[in-house]
Each structure stands twice: as structure tokens, then as C-alpha cells.
Amino acid sequence: MKGIVFLGNRQCAVKEVPTPEPGNGEVRIQMKVSGICGSDLHVYRPPEPRDWVQGHESSGVVEKLGLNVTNLKVGDRVTVHHHQGCGQCYYCSLGDFVWCPDDKVVSGAFGEYVVANERNCVVLPDQIDFIDGPFFACVGTTAYAALRRLGVEQYFPQTIAVYGLGPVGLSTVRIAKSMGTRVIGVDVMEERIEVAKRCGADATVNAATEDPVEAVVAFSGTEGVDYVVETSGSTGGRSSIIPSLRREGKAALVGVGSDDKVINPGDMVYRRITLMGSVVFPIGWLKDFVRYCAQTGLTFAPAVTHHFRVDDGVEALRIADEARCGKVVFDWD
């Protein structure tokens, strides 16, 4: 089969590689749509080569069963939680595979076939399109988890500022809108701001040309927004969080990157601000989120700006790395 391997220093190659065989408790999935994630780029940019097929955002059809697979059958349409876990330890028992001491990322989504443990697979209902599979596997459910941890509810008119409009930020815009909140999106790339508008953002700000905090506070109609989801991981994004919030406002920090210490805990006290970190999601939340999208009809298709075939993998990675785009996906049909 064909797959994309990373050669280091922003180089990659489309190679002929052996088709993986499913082991005990594993299934082989034929890809239908797979996504390029920001965390793939953290592996693509450094000098170290990675001599195995990359990509961790899969959706496809179960095509072969290994031994002792009990809950899946050939032909099932699935998405795959991108952290494997050991299945045995305390954190795996919570479904929080990301904290398993023996965790590794389920790799291979830039190849035609992915082997995954059946505990990582979640069946997609018929009304869910494969285009949404990569979002469930990683970025979309990451956005859902941030909103769920913040306790965003539908009972009260609420405002959210999303800092960073890459795939996680765009997913946050989609979900927050479907929950009935008013959303303002902030980025420094005009192309991403345009995608956020298509994704339903009520307002947008280009922080390269406008003061984002001023715009966010004006948008709130009061002294600040109820929630911030920070997905950029940048110094500018993080230092805007607290002044963007109203009193008793809450923020989730999702993006990684900057090491600058830009948050002063003293600024939180009198305004009773809550800040929380949010990383990935337990597998049960992925199942809840698939059900939520099936019931509401929410789709992430408006966040996808580029479709590629695996043969054009070099160009696909270049486009994603440039960050002037929404979600970049590979189509396999």
C-alpha cells in the first residue's frame, strides 16, 4: 500500500510500504477520509526522520478482523480514538488513554490501511459522513471536550471567544454555534478568518491589525465574554484570555507552543476567573460526541478547505504547514 513517511526538516515522501496485519484484538481499517493535524506538523518540522506511516486522524471501513475481536464486524464504518492506551491500567479504565503510562498514538492514517485495537474504534451511525471521522478521532472531540469541561450549557444566552482558528478552533466555532452560543473568532491569518465565517462565527477579529481584547469585549455587549477557548498556544492569545473575560468568566487552554509566562494569577482573584487546561478526551466522550452530532446534524465539512489524494501528500503537508487553510484531508475513494 502507499503511505506518507516524514524525512525530517519539513520533508516527506509517498512510499510503497507493507500493508499492516491486525493482531490480537485488532482490526484493519480501509481509510475513507483522514486528516492532517497540528500535532502531525510538530513531528513534520523537526530534523528527526520518522520511518513509519504518519497520521492519527482516521475514518474508514473495518476490512479485516484479528483474533478475539468481539464488538466489530467487517463493513463497520468507524472513527478511531488516536491514543491507544494499554487497556488495563487505572487511566485506561477511565477511558483516558492519553494518560496511560504505556500509551502511544495510533499511527498510519496517511496510509491506505490502519490497524487499531477494537477498544479505540467507535462506530459511525449511517447519517454521519466519513468527512467528520478525522474530527471525531482528534480535533473535533478535543474542542467538544474543552466546551464540556468549561460547563457550557444551553440554558442561558452565552458568548465565547475562540483564540486561534486552526482545525481545533474552527471545530470549537462549529460546536459552540450548534449549542446556541454567540461566537467571536480571533486569528492573525485572513484565510483562517474567512473559514471561521463559513463555519458560522458571529464575528471575527484579525489580531494582526486590530486589538483583539477590545473587539472581544465590545462583542460581549458587557464587560467581557463568558468563556474563552484558547487554541493558538501563542503568547498573544494567552495574554488576551483574562482581559477578554467577564467577572466569573472561564477559559480552557487547549493550544500548546509558547513557554512565555504571560498569566498573572493575581489578575484572577478579584474577578473570580477560572482557567483550566484541556487535553484530548476519554473514549466515552468521543461516543457521546458522535451521538450528539448524529442527533443535531452537526458536521465539520465547512471547516475543510483542501482535499488531496495520498499521491499528492508532499503538497498536502506543505499546505497544512503554511497554516493559511482550514482542515486539510486525504480522500481515499
Ligand SMILES: [Zn+2]
Ligand atoms: Zn490530531
Ligand SMILES: [Zn+2]
Ligand atoms: Zn493503560
